[in-house]
Amino acid sequence: MFQNIGEIALLFWRTFCALPFAWRQRQKVYDQFFEIGNASLLMVCVLSFFIGAVIALQTGPVLVERSLSSAVGGIVGISVAKELAPVMMAILIAGRIGSAMAAEIGSMRVYQEIDALRTMNINPIHYLVLPRMLAIAIALPLLVVFAILVGWFGGAVIAQTNSHIGVPFQGFFSGLKNIVEVKDVANGVFKSFCFALIIGAVSCHQGLVTIGGPRGIGRSVTKAVVNSIVLIVIFDYILTRFLLK
Amino acid sequence: MMNSPDKNNAGVSVQVRGIRKNFGSQEVLKGVDLEVRPGEIFVIMGPSGSGKSVLLKHIIGLETPDAGEILINGESVETEGIAAKYRMALVFQSGALLNSLTVGENVGLYLTEHRLKSPKEIKEIVAEKLEAVGLKDAVNKMPGELSGGMKKRAAIARALVSDPQMILYDEPTSELDPLSSVIIGEEILDLKHRIGVTSLVVSHDRDLAFGVADRIAFINEGRIVVVGTPDEVKQFKDPLVQRFLQADFQRELEPKFFMKNSLETRLGIFVVLAIFAAILIIETLGGIETLRTGHHISALFDTVQELKVGGQRENGGH
Numbered sequence: 001m002f003q004n005i006g007e008i009a010l011l012f013w014r015t016f017c018a019l020p021f022a023w024r025q026r027q028k029v030y031d032q033f034f035e036i037g038n039a040s041l042l043m044v045c046v047l048s049f050f051i052g053a054v055i056a057l058q059t060g061p062v063l064v065e066r067s068l069s070s071a072v073g074g075i076v077g078i079s080v081a082k083e084l085a086p087v088m089m090a091i092l093i094a095g096r097i098g099s100a101m102a103a104e105i106g107s108m109r110v111y112q113e114i115d116a117l118r119t120m121n122i123n124p125i126h127y128l129v130l131p132r133m134l135a136i137a138i139a140l141p142l143l144v145v146f147a148i149l150v151g152w153f154g155g156a157v158i159a160q161t162n163s164h165i166g167v168p169f170q171g172f173f174s175g176l177k178n179i180v181e182v183k184d185v186a187n188g189v190f191k192s193f194c195f196a197l198i199i200g201a202v203s204c205h206q207g208l209v210t211i212g213g214p215r216g217i218g219r220s221v222t223k224a225v226v227n228s229i230v231l232i233v234i235f236d237y238i239l240t241r242f243l244l245k
Numbered sequence: 246m247m248n249s250p251d252k253n254n255a256g257v258s259v260q261v262r263g264i265r266k267n268f269g270s271q272e273v274l275k276g277v278d279l280e281v282r283p284g285e286i287f288v289i290m291g292p293s294g295s296g297k298s299v300l301l302k303h304i305i306g307l308e309t310p311d312a313g314e315i316l317i318n319g320e321s322v323e324t325e326g327i328a329a330k331y332r333m334a335l336v337f338q339s340g341a342l343l344n345s346l347t348v349g350e351n352v353g354l355y356l357t358e359h360r361l362k363s364p365k366e367i368k369e370i371v372a373e374k375l376e377a378v379g380l381k382d383a384v385n386k387m388p389g390e391l392s393g394g395m396k397k398r399a400a401i402a403r404a405l406v407s408d409p410q411m412i413l414y415d416e417p418t419s420e421l422d423p424l425s426s427v428i429i430g431e432e433i434l435d436l437k438h439r440i441g442v443t444s445l446v447v448s449h450d451r452d453l454a455f456g457v458a459d460r461i462a463f464i465n466e467g468r469i470v471v472v473g474t475p476d477e478v479k480q481f482k483d484p485l486v487q488r489f490l491q492a493d494f495q496r497e498l499e500p501k502f503f504m505k506n507s508l509e510t511r512l513g514i515f516v517v518l519a520i521f522a523a524i525l526i527i528e529t530l531g532g533i534e535t536l537r538t539g540h541h542i543s544a545l546f547d548t549v550q551e552l553k554v555g556g557q558r559e560n561g562g563h
Contacts, residue, residue: 024360104345107344108343108344111339111341111344112337112339112341113341113342113343113344115302115307115335115337115341116335116337116341116342116343117343118306118307119305119307119333119334119335120334120354120355120358120407121328121329121355121359122354122355122358122359127358
């Protein structure tokens with residue numbers, strides 16, 4: 001486990017050092033970015049709509065009962081922006097994109113394609129890891145912005161239509177505006193940026209250390225997803241603690 | 246700074262000194278020493294699992310030895326920037342084409358990634374190299390659409406695109422039909438004569454080895470057994486080398502033929518043989534007519550009767 005953490009840290013550092021070569025890889029970054037965004041946007045919207053809706057449904061009736069209907073928007077708004085959207089989207093992307101990254105790089109490793117790159121003096125970190133890390137680091141925060149907006153909308157729809165809540169759109173958003181600040185949204189977006197780096201580094205590392213045949217690739221994919229989710233939750237606590245000040 | 250294909254094209258020399266390598270508890274290379282001269286075709290032969298491919302990976306820098314050193318033109322292969330200084334290419338046994346790229350993109354990858362030519366020039370070079378290996382029409386195909394032999398030829402085209410100073414071939418003719426093997430062998434010879442490239446071929450194809458090699462090394466269990474010209478290796482009096490060079494398939498005919506047939510067939514063969522044997526015996530004794538009339542048998546009975554009668558007379562006489 002400690003060896004893996006050390007290797008992931010080293011990979012992350014090497015990728016960081018390769019940043020000056022990023023412009024050369026812009027086409028690959030664009031391709032990966034399109035892949036991540038295109039593959040996940042609809043799923044992100046559906047997931048975040050229902051996350052907002054569920055939060056409104058859980059908190060709305062309790063607050064309205066205690067004559068706190070003006071707080072429904074604020075509670076839904078802040079919980080979606082600061083916690084639920086970044087974490088849930090990161091978990092979704094770890095499952096969808098992290099697994100694909102580990103599988104693709106893992107199969108390239110197993111079928112000697114990475115060795116072939118090295119014999120051509122092409123650095124696999126520049127060619128494979130850097131474009132993926134950059135693409136996910138840009139795409140996940142953007143997806144989280146979408147997720148926050150759609151989550152708020154989902155909460156507002158349920159707050160208005162549910163008979164136990166009955167808070168109108170205007171009341172919901174005015175309550176949200178009173179509590180949620182721009183820095184709360186920035187907080188969530190920053191978290192998602194950190195989660196993106198975790199997903200990218202863990203998935204690419206698992207791909208690069210794949211051994212064996214198809215079974216080895218399957219094992220790498222599982223490890224990439226599980227390790228990413230565990231690290232996301234741990235770092236979520238650390239980042240939240242750090243950003244609370 | 247990359248060593249561009251337009252620069253120095255002379256073949257390079259390789260010195261391997263005391264290379265040792267363990268994978269876990271298994272010692273794969275046990276102190277290998279050999280020297281490859283610039284521009285020669287050097288073939289490494291040996292049984293499967295003898296360490297040939299591992300040695301090749303050490304020479305190109307994909308593996309690091311536990312002990313010993315490898316020198317390219319006198320410089321250690323572990324020196325920083327050696328891969329950029331000398332153009333070396335490895336043709337993998339499986340081809341190792343990037344499956345996400347077309348054949349054309351695979352062949353031009355070295356030039357594209359190192360930005361050594363303009364896209365137009367790269368396109369022309371790719372077409373020329375693919376034509377040289379007989380894959381002119383495969384430029385836009387994906388590697389998955391190619392046969393094993395075509396993949397290998399595409400991998401050779403990819404290796405050629407950098408005008409390498411040394412090409413390493415890992416089992417270049419495995420999975421190929423005899424005609425394709427001959428084409429690959431001719432291509433290796435042609436490259437030596439045309440651009441003076443150093444070629445290091447790992448193979449257990451005896452026809453290829455003795456057809457193209459300037460010198461051959463025989464490796465067994467991680468040790469070099471013999472190095473010499475093809476004639477010297479042929480003459481080398483080592484039982485393993487001789488067995489390897491003369492191994493041939495022997496068909497075992499008679500016992501296998503009878504045993505591998507079904508019970509019914511075996512019974513049929515037995516009946517036919519029995520009839521044949523019976524005919525032979527009968528003919529030897531005087532033919533079927535004799536048997537029918539019982540001539541011989543009645544004669545035999547007569548003789549026995551006479552002997553009996555004679556015996557009784559003698560007894561009565563006493």
